[in-house]
Every structure is written in structure tokens, then in C-alpha cells.
Amino acid sequence: MNTGSIHVRGVSKRFRLERNRPSSLKEALLRTGKKKDVDDFWALRDIDLDIEPGAFFGLIGHNGSGKSTLLRLMANIHAPTTGEIEATGRLSALLELGSGFHPDLTGRENVYLNGAMLGLSRRQMAESMDRIIEFSGIGEFIDEPVKIYSSGMYVRLGFAVAVNVDPEILLVDEVIAVGDEEFQRRCMDHMHQLRDKGTTIVLVSHNAGLMSRLCDRVGWLDHGRLLALGDATEVVDRYLAHVNSAGDNTLTTHD
Amino acid sequence: MPTLSPSVRKSATLIYHFAERESKARYKRSILGWFWSFMNPLTTVIVYSFVFGVVYGAKAPLTSNGNAENFGLYLFTGLVVWSLFTGIVNGSMGWLTSVSDLRKKIYFPTETALLGGAAANAVQTSLEVVVLIAIMLVAANLSWTLIFLPIAVLMALFFALGLGFIAAIYNARYRDIQYLVGILLNVAFFAVPIVYTPTLLDNDDIPDIVRILVEWNPPALFVEIARDATYFLEVPQWNRMLAALAWTVVTFSIGWWYFRDQSMAISEEP
Ligand SMILES: Nc1ncnc2c1ncn2[C@@H]1O[C@H](COP(=O)(O)OP(=O)(O)OP(=O)(O)O)[C@@H](O)[C@H]1O
Numbered sequence: 190m191n192t193g194s195i196h197v198r199g200v201s202k203r204f205r206l207e208r209n210r211p212s213s214l215k216e217a218l219l220r221t222g223k224k225k226d227v228d229d230f231w232a233l234r235d236i237d238l239d240i241e242p243g244a245f246f247g248l249i250g251h252n253g254s255g256k257s258t259l260l261r262l263m264a265n266i267h268a269p270t271t272g273e274i275e276a277t278g279r280l281s282a283l284l285e286l287g288s289g290f291h292p293d294l295t296g297r298e299n300v301y302l303n304g305a306m307l308g309l310s311r312r313q314m315a316e317s318m319d320r321i322i323e324f325s326g327i328g329e330f331i332d333e334p335v336k337i338y339s340s341g342m343y344v345r346l347g348f349a350v351a352v353n354v355d356p357e358i359l360l361v362d363e364v365i366a367v368g369d370e371e372f373q374r375r376c377m378d379h380m381h382q383l384r385d386k387g388t389t390i391v392l393v394s395h396n397a398g399l400m401s402r403l404c405d406r407v408g409w410l411d412h413g414r415l416l417a418l419g420d421a422t423e424v425v426d427r428y429l430a431h432v433n434s435a436g437d438n439t440l441t442t443h444d
Numbered sequence: 445m446p447t448l449s450p451s452v453r454k455s456a457t458l459i460y461h462f463a464e465r466e467s468k469a470r471y472k473r474s475i476l477g478w479f480w481s482f483m484n485p486l487t488t489v490i491v492y493s494f495v496f497g498v499v500y501g502a503k504a505p506l507t508s509n510g511n512a513e514n515f516g517l518y519l520f521t522g523l524v525v526w527s528l529f530t531g532i533v534n535g536s537m538g539w540l541t542s543v544s545d546l547r548k549k550i551y552f553p554t555e556t557a558l559l560g561g562a563a564a565n566a567v568q569t570s571l572e573v574v575v576l577i578a579i580m581l582v583a584a585n586l587s588w589t590l591i592f593l594p595i596a597v598l599m600a601l602f603f604a605l606g607l608g609f610i611a612a613i614y615n616a617r618y619r620d621i622q623y624l625v626g627i628l629l630n631v632a633f634f635a636v637p638i639v640y641t642p643t644l645l646d647n648d649d650i651p652d653i654v655r656i657l658v659e660w661n662p663p664a665l666f667v668e669i670a671r672d673a674t675y676f677l678e679v680p681q682w683n684r685m686l687a688a689l690a691w692t693v694v695t696f697s698i699g700w701w702y703f704r705d706q707s708m709a710i711s712e713e714p
Pocket residue numbers: 204205206230232250251252253254255256257258259441442712713714
């Protein structure tokens with residue numbers, strides 16, 4: 190039985206936005222001693238969250254609310270500024286287009302590289318290779334450099350790798366929307382299968398219907414704060430009600 | 445947190461991957477592949493022997509049995525160590541930048557890219573060492589002191605990695621670091637007795653400080669130990685061994701610590 194769980198405790202994330210950041214050594218040296226022109230931007234504030242083994246968890250919220258940032262923290266791509274995140278279990282993430290692919294390497298080489306990053310040997314990856322190629326449906330393009338892939342092909346291969354390495358935790362950010370109808374359906378089917386196998390899944394999507402259908406629990410992020418956390422349908426409905434009533438543009442800006 | 449052994453295995457797989465990629469990139473689109481790895485050092489010895497020995501008539505220092513007085517060999521022994529050193533210091537910056545976009549999208553320990561690149565360089569060095577030993581064998585200039593050669597090579601490798609870690613982080617912020625490092629290494633080449641013998645400095649016109657710098661700077665120590673091992677067939681002086689080891693341990697530790705401390709911050713830079 191798989192046992193992937195994620196515990197987020199008092200996590201905040203600050204990004205330092207450095208205006209007129211020196212881009213060369215000369216500039217940096219000329220500016221030594223002068224005050225740095227930095228702005229703090231808190232992308233996440235005081236997040237507490239427990240995702241238990243086997244859960245199907247969803248994150249919703251306006252653009253710039255911090256959903257992707259939270260996933261990146263879970264995937265250990267960024268470190269939290271305060272608090273801590275504990276993710277136990279093999280974690281596989283599909284975070285954005287071309288997630289974890291090196292543009293100059295072929296699809297096949299990238300599959301091996303991705304496997305290595307997940308701690309899987311070349312031999313283990315070779316065993317899943319046929320399944321991955323089959324699932325992605327990208328055919329002979331597997332031996333072409335991924336930089337020539339279409340957006341859909343990127344996602345197809347990324348998803349094929351992410352789900353075929355037998356993850357205990359799967360993080361998926363939005364990207365499935367880029368695939369065509371047939372592929373999206375296949376992804377949904379597959380995520381169902383993974384859930385049935387006990388994989389812990391965290392999904393980010395703006396598709397409210399999909400979220401209430403797939404997830405058990407949903408968290409609603411707003412300007413980096415967790416506004417609501419609970420039963421999927423309930424939180425999604427509250428979120429939709431909020432969006433409909435406000436009607437204004439709530440896009441965060443850095444100012 | 446993952447337990448130690450899977451994360452070590454993961455790092456090992458990644459180091460292997462990056463090493464393989466670096467080696468492949470070096471002889472990409474070449475039919476003879478590794479053959480060139482042997483040919484390069486071999487031609488180096490021949491060309492240098494000719495230029496320095498025959499054209500300039502430079503006198504090589506005596507070897508233990510008087511069999512291998514050849515300036516080409518004297519020089520090549522030094523070059524084996526020096527090119528490993530510069531290959532790693534110079535390479536580190538590129539190895540980090542080549543994975544930094546990837547690291548922004550997926551977590552993996554970036555130091556594996558540098559360790560892998562260094563491993564690929566070490567493989568190249570081993571081939572050069574094979575050529576060196578083969579020649580010394582033909583010249584009947586071998587002894588048990590050879591065991592100090594791998595020690596010198598390993599110290600050069602870890603010392604270079606220590607510097608490489610630091611240079612790579614700085615270069616990730618300011619790309620002009622790579623040019624600066626390139627120039628510094630070119631200058632440093634002459635602070636190491638490779639194309640000249642240290643006896644050249646036994647001259648009253650040369651201030652003591654220069655002599656000390658040339659004799660005790662870390663690459664020079666590694667080069668001299670390698671030369672004692674394969675050229676002079678002498679046991680390296682213990683104080684030089686100790687100094688070399690101290691340089692290596694301190695530099696590698698600082699570099700490693702600094703890299704680990706900064707690599708997360710680098711991945712957040714836009
Ligand atoms: N590396 C970074 N440096 C500075 N600011 C960042 C960085 N990454 C994200 N941000 C900022 O953090 C905020 C949250 O971004 P995030 O990508 O998490 O939003 P999101 O909820 O995923 O939005 P969307 O629905 O558009 O995908 C944004 O204002 C963004 O500009």
C-alpha cells in the first residue's frame with residue numbers, strides 16, 4: 190500500500206523582488222554599499238494543511254493567488270521562508286509545460302533523466318519505457334529533441350512519465366488542459382486509477398466542475414492565504430459564489 | 445524526509461547521468477570517439493618534446509634512473525594534473541547553468557551536475573594517465589612511487605570542485621564570472637611550474653615571495669607530487685603532501701557548504 194502524505198505547517202513564502210538588479214559584475218561592484226532596491230512579496234502566508242495518504246486534494250483560487258507556489262514548495266523546488274513542509278513518499282510532479290524536460294535532449298533521454306531525478310535506475314526506467322511511449326502516444330517523436338514538440342506533446346510525455354513511475358504523491362498543476370479532449374479523458378481515467386491504488390494526488394485547476402467531481406477536499410487560496418478548506422463541493426461552491434458576487438478583477442499585482 | 449540510502453542512490457544515478465552526458469557531448473558526432481582521448485595526450489607529448497626539447501633545446505631535469513630526460517614528458521606529467529584542474533573549475537560554471545532551467549521546474553540536487561561533470565573529466569584524466577604510464581613503462585622509468593599519482597589527481601579534483609562550486613554560484617548571478625575565471629586560470633598557469641622547472645627561480649633577482657607562491661600554491665603542489673610519483677620516482681616531501689591535503693579539504697568543504705547553502709536561492713532567481 191502506498192503512503193504518501195504532505196504536511197504543511199505555518200508556511201509562508203516571500204519572494205524578493207529586486208528592482209534594477211545588477212546583471213553584471215561591474216554593475217554589482219559599482220553599487221556596493223548602496224541600498225538594495227528590493228521589495229518583499231509574500232506569495233503565501235501562514236498556510237497549514239494536512240494531506241493524508243490516499244487523499245485527492247484540490248487547490249483553487251484566482252490567478253496569482255499562490256497555488257503553483259504552494260505546489261513548488263511541496264515538490265521542494267523552492268524552500269519555504271517560514272514554517273515547514275514535510276512530504277513523505279516518492280513524489281512525482283507535473284507542474285508546468287515542459288516540466289522537468291531538458292529541451293536539447295530527446296524524449297527518451299528525458300524520460301531517463303526524469304527517472305533518475307525520482308531515484309529510478311536506468312533499468313527500471315527501461316522497463317516502463319514502452320508503457321510511457323504507449324501512454325503518451327507521441328510515437329517516433331520519442332527520439333527527437335523535446336524542443337521541437339508541440340505543447341500538447343510536452344504535456345503528454347510529462348504526464349506519461351509522472352504517472353508511470355508509480356508515484357506515492359502526484360502533483361498536477363493545470364497543464365492537462367493543454368491536451369486534446371481524448372488525452373484529457375485518459376488523464377482523468379488514469380488519475381482515478383491512481384487514486385484507487387492509494388496514490389495521494391494534489392490537483393490545481395480553474396475548472397470548478399472538474400474539481401468538485403474529482404477531489405475529496407479542496408483548499409481555496411486568496412492572495413496567498415488559505416481562505417477555506419474542506420469538503421470539495423462546499424468549498425468550490427463558496428468560491429464560485431464569491432467570484433460571481435465580486436465580479437471584479439482580483440488579480441494580484443506586486444505593487 | 446527521505447532516508448539516506450534512497451537519496452544517495454538517487455544522487456549516484458544523477459551523477460552517472462551527468463557524467464555520461466558530458467562525455468558524450470565531448471565526442472559528439474565523432475566516429476572514433478574515445479580514440480581521440482588517447483590521441484590528444486599522445487600528440488601533446490610528441491609536440492612538446494619536439495618544440496621544447498629539440499627546437500628550444502630546453503634541458504629536462506634528471507629522472508631517477510636517467511632514462512626519461514625528456515621535456516615533453518616532464519611537461520605532460522604536469523599538464524595531466526593541470527588540465528583536470530582547469531577542466532573542472534571552468535566546466536563547473538557551465539554545468540550549473542545547463543541545469544538551472546531544469547532545476548526551476550523539478551527538484552534534484554544540483555551538485556550532482558557538477559560532480560558528474562567532474563567525474564567525466566576524471567575519466568579523461570585516467571586515459572591520459574594510462575598514456576603516461578605506458579610511455580614511462582617503455583622508458584623503464586616506473587616505481588612504486590606511482591601510488592602517489594592517483595592521490596595527487598584526487599586532491600586536484602576535489603580542490604578544483606571546491607573552487608568550481610563557488611565559481612558556479614557566482615556565475616549563476618553574474619555571467620561575466622566565467623570570463624574572469626578563464627583569465628585568472630590563464631595567468632595561474634604560469635604560477636605553476638609546468639612549462640618551466642622550479643630551479644629557474646633560483647635566481648637572486650627573483651623575490652622570495654614569488655618563489656614561495658610558485659612552490660606552495662595548491663595546483664603547483666599537486667603537479668609536483670604527481671611529478672615526484674611518475675617522473676622523479678621519489679616519495680613526495682611530507683610537508684608538501686600535508687599542505688596539499690589541507691588546501692584540498694578546506695577548499696572543498698567551503699565550496700560544498702557554500703553551494704548547498706546557495707543553490708536553493710539560485711533556483712528562485714527569475
Ligand atoms: N520566482 C518568483 N519570484 C517572484 N515572484 C514570484 C515567483 N514565483 C511566483 N511569484 C509570484 O507569486 C504570486 C503567486 O504565483 P503563483 O504562480 O503561485 O500563482 P497561481 O495561483 O498559480 O496563479 P495561476 O492561477 O495564474 O497559475 C504571483 O504574484 C507571482 O508573480
